[in-house]
Amino acid sequence: MGANIGVQPSWIEAAPEKGSFRSIFKWGDPHGFKHPNAKLFQLLKETFRLTDDHFRAPLNDGNRPVVYHHPLRAVTPDHVSAISRIVGDENVSADDYDRLKFATGKTLEESLRLRQGEVQSVCDLVVHPRHNDDVRQLVIYCDREKIPVYVYGGGSSVNFGLRPSKGGITLVMGTHMNKVVRLNETNQTVTVQAGIMGPDYEAALNEAPHRYQTRHRFTGGHFPQSFEFSSVGGWVVTLGSGQMSSYYGDACDLVISQEYITPVGDLKTLDFPATANGPSVDRMMIGSEGCFGVLVEVTLKIFRYAPENRRYFGFIFPSWAKAIDAGRDIAQGQFGMPAVFRISDEEETHIGLKQYGIDGSLLDRFMRLRGYQPMKRCLMIASAEGEKRFAGNVKRSVKRICRQSGGMYLTGYPTRQWVPGRFKDPYLREDLNDYGILIETLDTAVTWDRIHPLHQGVRRVVKSRPDTLCMTHASHFYAQGTNLYFIFITRADDIDDFVAFQEKILHAFQQFGGSPTHHHGIGKLLSPWIQPHLGDAQMAVLRALKHHFDPNTIMNPGGQLGLDLNGRPWREIC
């Protein structure tokens, strides 16, 4: 790592200008950066046949003031006054910058458009509710006045989930409704307001003995890549998964009870660990993506925090097929599950070894000697958590299975290399985009028996585009299957060209037996794919619930979850 191959570009290291488009589309901390290392940079230059000249100065950094002209669509001055009376003037903003900021998620497409000053969709009014009663009054008022209501958690949606396609108001949950309500050590649950952000949530749990006089420290066990900039409520309503979900469970597994405010009233579920009281209304609300109501409070399982028991381990396999065989055998092995659990395909391994500084190292030479060849070999990184001997036995069992499947033990080194950057990769995007290179991700779920056709089929589609990198990993494991997470790096003539490419990949998911998404939610971007996927009968059930909760269609209208498209493309609604 750090070998100086050619000239490195002067990656932007300054926070975006205040009030600029860049300040909206840039990932995460304005002062946060993660630049491609020298080897990755070299690969990009080779792939796209770019010279150092190309990297002398960013093409278009989007560091320009936000200016656009979008009239109000669903909110009148009378509405603004009424809403201000509910939440107070200081919690309402009709400022153009705010209207755009809280209308924008983290798709590449949005980023590209904003970079060139193209504003597609904004809300009419940004509202920061202070408490449940504010939300209740707002929802009642908006339902009466037929004003669309959108909800903004951490803003990390990658599917236009928070796009206010029909104008109206956007509720920003993180401003005030971001508290821990109570921690119940006896039941090992925590109740939080929906707007609390990942790091605040986890810190409260880690520091529970100090803050809440508990006997144990706790963890939430939920660490999506967006962890630092996503909200707990967002995790729940979009069915998120964390990087340690194979052990801790997906968001849907963590929820104990919820409180929603809907157009037809409040809905509060109960905190029983399991009952046989009919179909689970709790599960009907998880994943509802703001279409049924506003999640205001959620009670989640928490876990004892014992980082001292954590074990890291990594393996290299001669092929993707061998690595996946091992992954399945581990997931079906009944010794508990690894926490971090990630298998990279040939191409991702190739690039990952560069990123982790392993490519060209002594270890690399040893691997090659042992027959683990570039563009064939596949990397597995993993960790185990939980009680000490349990974690030890997970590691031991994983080792046994991996060796049987031709894997070579790499110690915990690659996992340790991965850990520090695990929330940082999204920062790479701005660097690449600054020089006209596009990077985006799409994920899908799959059963074990369809994984290879799906992987090959999707790769074929991605690689049929000239000069395109396609990295894939499986990172969420179940006895019945896993996910495939595709990262593609390409160039495009224009945004529409990229969008069409993205649609081809989504089509391939459908064609080769994947789901539209594993843990990114449907939002509006994937809305064309949900009905073909779930079928008419399931969609009719979701629409029946939508009609029950939101008869006037004010909750996140405009294509979300494919509920209100009525045959039109969602983009026409914007």
Place this chain on the structure above:
Amino acid sequence: MGANIGVQPSWIEAAPEKGSFRSIFKWGDPHGFKHPNAKLFQLLKETFRLTDDHFRAPLNDGNRPVVYHHPLRAVTPDHVSAISRIVGDENVSADDYDRLKFATGKTLEESLRLRQGEVQSVCDLVVHPRHNDDVRQLVIYCDREKIPVYVYGGGSSVNFGLRPSKGGITLVMGTHMNKVVRLNETNQTVTVQAGIMGPDYEAALNEAPHRYQTRHRFTGGHFPQSFEFSSVGGWVVTLGSGQMSSYYGDACDLVISQEYITPVGDLKTLDFPATANGPSVDRMMIGSEGCFGVLVEVTLKIFRYAPENRRYFGFIFPSWAKAIDAGRDIAQGQFGMPAVFRISDEEETHIGLKQYGIDGSLLDRFMRLRGYQPMKRCLMIASAEGEKRFAGNVKRSVKRICRQSGGMYLTGYPTRQWVPGRFKDPYLREDLNDYGILIETLDTAVTWDRIHPLHQGVRRVVKSRPDTLCMTHASHFYAQGTNLYFIFITRADDIDDFVAFQEKILHAFQQFGGSPTHHHGIGKLLSPWIQPHLGDAQMAVLRALKHHFDPNTIMNPGGQLGLDLNGRPWREIC
């Protein structure tokens, strides 16, 4: 065990008369029996101040031919002809015996009434569908003709869940629709028709290498007490739990996908292990108790079968509080969960030690010496399954926690004593009922922080009835709570007296923070308690789904899940 204390009654050892009421209400195998052992018999005599004279001959064994006169309520001769044309004459029965048999579950109340020849509710016609298309045609026809449709799986309902309160037809799923459709070793799933019974299901999985040429043997991991006489479909639609659920999960955790035939059409969910495609329609159907449609096929998770790794262990604690503390600590310990996991309260321990032949033994004397006193001490029995070292570590971890909580290790002996009878206890009921002693069970779920008030509160209600035994155990453990399973043995002047007593207990569940049930479903018996429990908002959601699937209210009408009571008591509908 087997000490001869006084005269033992001549418990009935003959199969019921063919065509008799007894043949309908008797549990399980007509030739199956489990008699109270000498110590339990002695306890019953003492408790109810009965002499050996009382036990000379059964009071009323119900061994009389089924005779009753209930006219058809919802089915005309034309209907019968039409239905016969769908399924064939041989799969239709209007015979009085069949009409009663397939209308009867396993509540004590039903048993008591049938014993005295009282028939409350029968269906008009018993129908044995052969395949999905039969079910589809029947549902379409009945929806058009407004004929109620009830579904009979194994007939082990303990809440009148299969009672045909409004007449109509009862579909018997086990006659033909009882096959394994496919076993998918790669995905570790099995797809079965809903009518397959527990033992057939488990045998198919255990014998998978032979039957399906798989590499591994498998288990379903689901062993309710009714295992031998309940259907897989029944487990799913009533949200059942097995005796090893703490490790394998409850029925809802085992389901991967389902196929229902509903009045508005077929509904088939998908087999992805996890996705973020909106709210889970799968979870909306699990627990729907025949109110939304007929479950015809279900795909479940299966597990590698490794009985050679099974470990048994048991402990005695000085008190219920200490035992529950240990139980909670185990459930929150993050080393995996025991499979069998059961803590008996003081009174159940007292009676259990008699049943298991430990009372009065050397072990008993040793326990007393060590300070574990009768009616204070509490027994925990447990097992571990899964990979060998995993199971070993569960046992080791449980031991550590139990010792910290004042528990004394009893080896695997008590668990081994429990195992052979684990599906047999229901046979005790006929013996007791034969001599006028009543035994029934009710279960509830509870969070850890409410367990002691609930246990004490319910016990107070039960024990306020003179001469009543009340045994309680927790047997399904979660990090957030457990269940309490109450077994009460009493005498009653008449059935209504017993029913009123039962209602007092259910009221106490509600009063002291329990759920109406943990794993018995709601059925019709618990229907008065579901709305107060879930609240109006959740009930409105369930009714919205009911309306969606079953606009003409033909699916299990008459109080099921409290969906169509419209303010009337369910008993008035019968």
